Amino acid sequence: MSQSKPTTPAEVRQRAAIEDKRKRRKSRAVPGRLRPKLLLGLYLLFVLLPIYWLMNMSFQSNTEILGGLTLWPDNFTLEHYAKIFTTETWYMGYVNSITYVVMNMVISILVALPAAYAFSRYHFIGDKHLFFWLLTNLMAPPAVFLLPYFQLYYTVGLFDTHIAVALAHCLFNIPLAIWILEGFMSSVPKEIDETAFIDGYSFPRFFVRIFIPMIRSGIGVTLFFLFMFSWVELLLASTLTSTNAQPIASVMTSTSTASGIDWGTLAAAGVLTILPGILVVYFVRNHIAKGFALGRT
Amino acid sequence: MNKVYDNKAWLLILPMLALVAFSAIIPLMTVVNYSVQDVFDANTRFFTGTEWFVQMLNDPTLQSALLRQFAFSLTVLCIQVPLGIGIALLMPKKGWQASAVLILVTLPLLIPWNVVGSIWQIFTRGDIGLMGWGLRELGYEYNITRSTVDAWGTIIIMDVWHWTPLIALLCYSGLRSIPEAYYQAARIDRASRWAVFRYIQLPKLTNVLVIGVLLRFMHSFMIYAEPFVLTGGGPGSSTTFLSQSLTTMAIGQQDLGPSAAFSLIYFLIILLVSWVFYTAIMNMQKDKEGGA
Amino acid sequence: MEWMVWTLPTTLFFSFIGAMLAGMTVWEVVQPTVERKGFLPISTTRGDRLFIGLLSAAYLHLLVVGFTPLSIWWALAGSALWLLVLIRWG
Numbered sequence: 001m002s003q004s005k006p007t008t009p010a011e012v013r014q015r016a017a018i019e020d021k022r023k024r025r026k027s028r029a030v031p032g033r034l035r036p037k038l039l040l041g042l043y044l045l046f047v048l049l050p051i052y053w054l055m056n057m058s059f060q061s062n063t064e065i066l067g068g069l070t071l072w073p074d075n076f077t078l079e080h081y082a083k084i085f086t087t088e089t090w091y092m093g094y095v096n097s098i099t100y101v102v103m104n105m106v107i108s109i110l111v112a113l114p115a116a117y118a119f120s121r122y123h124f125i126g127d128k129h130l131f132f133w134l135l136t137n138l139m140a141p142p143a144v145f146l147l148p149y150f151q152l153y154y155t156v157g158l159f160d161t162h163i164a165v166a167l168a169h170c171l172f173n174i175p176l177a178i179w180i181l182e183g184f185m186s187s188v189p190k191e192i193d194e195t196a197f198i199d200g201y202s203f204p205r206f207f208v209r210i211f212i213p214m215i216r217s218g219i220g221v222t223l224f225f226l227f228m229f230s231w232v233e234l235l236l237a238s239t240l241t242s243t244n245a246q247p248i249a250s251v252m253t254s255t256s257t258a259s260g261i262d263w264g265t266l267a268a269a270g271v272l273t274i275l276p277g278i279l280v281v282y283f284v285r286n287h288i289a290k291g292f293a294l295g296r297t
Numbered sequence: 298m299n300k301v302y303d304n305k306a307w308l309l310i311l312p313m314l315a316l317v318a319f320s321a322i323i324p325l326m327t328v329v330n331y332s333v334q335d336v337f338d339a340n341t342r343f344f345t346g347t348e349w350f351v352q353m354l355n356d357p358t359l360q361s362a363l364l365r366q367f368a369f370s371l372t373v374l375c376i377q378v379p380l381g382i383g384i385a386l387l388m389p390k391k392g393w394q395a396s397a398v399l400i401l402v403t404l405p406l407l408i409p410w411n412v413v414g415s416i417w418q419i420f421t422r423g424d425i426g427l428m429g430w431g432l433r434e435l436g437y438e439y440n441i442t443r444s445t446v447d448a449w450g451t452i453i454i455m456d457v458w459h460w461t462p463l464i465a466l467l468c469y470s471g472l473r474s475i476p477e478a479y480y481q482a483a484r485i486d487r488a489s490r491w492a493v494f495r496y497i498q499l500p501k502l503t504n505v506l507v508i509g510v511l512l513r514f515m516h517s518f519m520i521y522a523e524p525f526v527l528t529g530g531g532p533g534s535s536t537t538f539l540s541q542s543l544t545t546m547a548i549g550q551q552d553l554g555p556s557a558a559f560s561l562i563y564f565l566i567i568l569l570v571s572w573v574f575y576t577a578i579m580n581m582q583k584d585k586e587g588g589a
Numbered sequence: 590m591e592w593m594v595w596t597l598p599t600t601l602f603f604s605f606i607g608a609m610l611a612g613m614t615v616w617e618v619v620q621p622t623v624e625r626k627g628f629l630p631i632s633t634t635r636g637d638r639l640f641i642g643l644l645s646a647a648y649l650h651l652l653v654v655g656f657t658p659l660s661i662w663w664a665l666a667g668s669a670l671w672l673l674v675l676i677r678w679g
Binding site for chain 2: 046047071122141228252288
Binding site: 323326327329330331333334336342344346347350351354355562565568569572576580 | 592593594595596598599602603631640644647648651654655656661
């Protein structure tokens with residue numbers, strides 16, 4: 001590249017070449033190659049340290065937590081986990097959260113699949129604007145919709161049910177699903193559709209039998225994203241529920257009592273909310289990279 | 298891909314449209330209705346016209362919340378985007394390490410937002426938290442309930458911890474799509490590390506980066522649960538962001554009219570920003586297709 | 590519908606928006622739009638111009654209502670004029 005600039009004095013070029021060679025030799029040497037690993041390691045440490053601390057707390061009794069700072073649990077205890085698994089409000093919190101998340105995933109993916117197909121294969125009146133409108137819903141702050149949601153679901157009698165939260169989360173999850181799926185579908189050549197129709201497949205049969213299997217990994221990644229955003233959302237979920245469908249996130253706010261915060265239980269509950277995420281991400285680990293490119297690699 | 302013009306495609310859209318409209322349009326209409334009235338209950342309400350809008354636009358606490366919000370969003374973007382790119386460049390590309398690092402990096406994204414707040418609350422407390430305790434041992438009077446600087450710093454670090462993975466993963470997937478041949482060519486040309494980044498990797502990243510910046514801007518603009526749990530908006534109101542002001546007004550004080558007017562102003566800001574980004578993305582894609 | 594607390598002005602507003610969308614759809618069917626470049630820095634279709642017009646109208650209303658003593662009707666008149674200019678020459 002430096003050759004293309006004739007104004008560079010030959011001396012400088014020569015020195016650059018030497019420098020270059022030296023650098024490359026250095027990069028082959030062990031310390032030079034370790035540096036990126038070291039930096040990455042530091043970042044991972046930064047990511048893991050707060051989580052480790054949470055786990056550390058969850059295995060200590062409250063007296064030990066408040067008694068002094070310990071880097072690992074001296075008296076390893078599972079009492080907080082036992083408390084969560086034996087108290088109905090606590091474990092029902094998890095059941096409720098998982099229920100509405102799964103409902104939302106099913107609803108979102110079912111309506112998003114045909115819509116994404118339409119966006120990836122056809123032009124129609126208002127398609128661009130419709131797509132933009134969907135994206136704005138992805139961006140809309142839940143706080144804006146809080147009040148009317150409460151009124152709306154109260155009026156139609158869905159307040160404090162799982163389906164209410166599932167439907168509310170559709171607001172941002174359906175647009176997200178369409179966005180991701182559209183990318184994956186656009187990378188499937190159109191000839192496949194045409195051949196299938198010539199072979200006499202009807203549209204529904206083609207869609208279910210041929211098309212969906214072709215974008216399996218895309219659907220998997222989409223489900224991962226749907227899970228993620230429904231699982232982490234708190235504001236709508238806790239506003240639309242009171243007791244029957246209360247999500248774990250809002251059960252956790254009840255750990256602060258008059259006698260102070262029950263740190264151990266809070267930490268244990270926090271650890272338990274991380275586990276489903278790890279499980280889900282493990283299943284799609286080989287496809288995430290593609291999913292984050294929204295199918296457009 | 299050249300798409301066929303066919304308005305029957307609307308039939309495929311309809312189920313989705315019905316659901317999203319139910320969740321988006323009806324509530325939005327209701328917000329508009331609230332914003333022009335003083336609502337006590339379903340039967341007692343007065344038409345107030347533009348009064349709430351005048352009040353909200355001139356409310357100094359909201360104006361400062363808005364400024365704080367912009368300051369916060371820009372700060373986290375300035376930190377997260379370069380950091381995310383850096384991490385994506387460092388992440389291993391093959392083998393079990395790639396999977397392991399990927400899962401670890403994704404981890405913060407999968408934690409419910411209020412738990413993120415709790416994690417950092419525990420982590421930064423002076424008596425029981427590693428970071429709070431550590432900073433005090435080092436001689437720094439760290440106190441997020443008293444010092445504005447500490448509260449801001451902690452929230453920014455928390456947000457970096459929470460959301461940098463998103464940028465990193467977006468960039469990582471962008472980098473993976475670069476064919477190995479490009480790197481080989483660069484090696485033959487003896488291109489420097491910087492040249493490889495500037496002329497091979499960065500162009501590939503612009504697309505995902507625009508999406509990343511858009512998502513990050515929007516999410517930071519609606520940040521609620523994490524600072525609410527960590528600092529409760531304090532000390533004073535120094536970390537009270539827009540969503541929290543709005544939620545306090547709507548749920549806490551039950552001021553339907555003013556909070557609806559505020560919601561609409563908030564929504565219009567979001568709408569403008571997302572439109573600018575969307576147009577930018579679309580034009581970029583068009584240029585690419587035109588150039589290819 | 591009672592809980593949505595409709596008022597006459599907002600009903601009119603939404604009917605107008607609905608009518609405008611319907612009108613644009615009919616216009617599109619009768620005579621499809623061509624993307625072109627007017628005085629705006631980007632090339633736009635008719636629908637894009639309508640959206641830009643409505644969004645800027647919303648901001649204009651906020652400015653007039655919030656920071657000037659002018660009546661909202663001036664903002665409305667200004668927006669209508671701006672919308673027409675935008676659709677025709679934008």
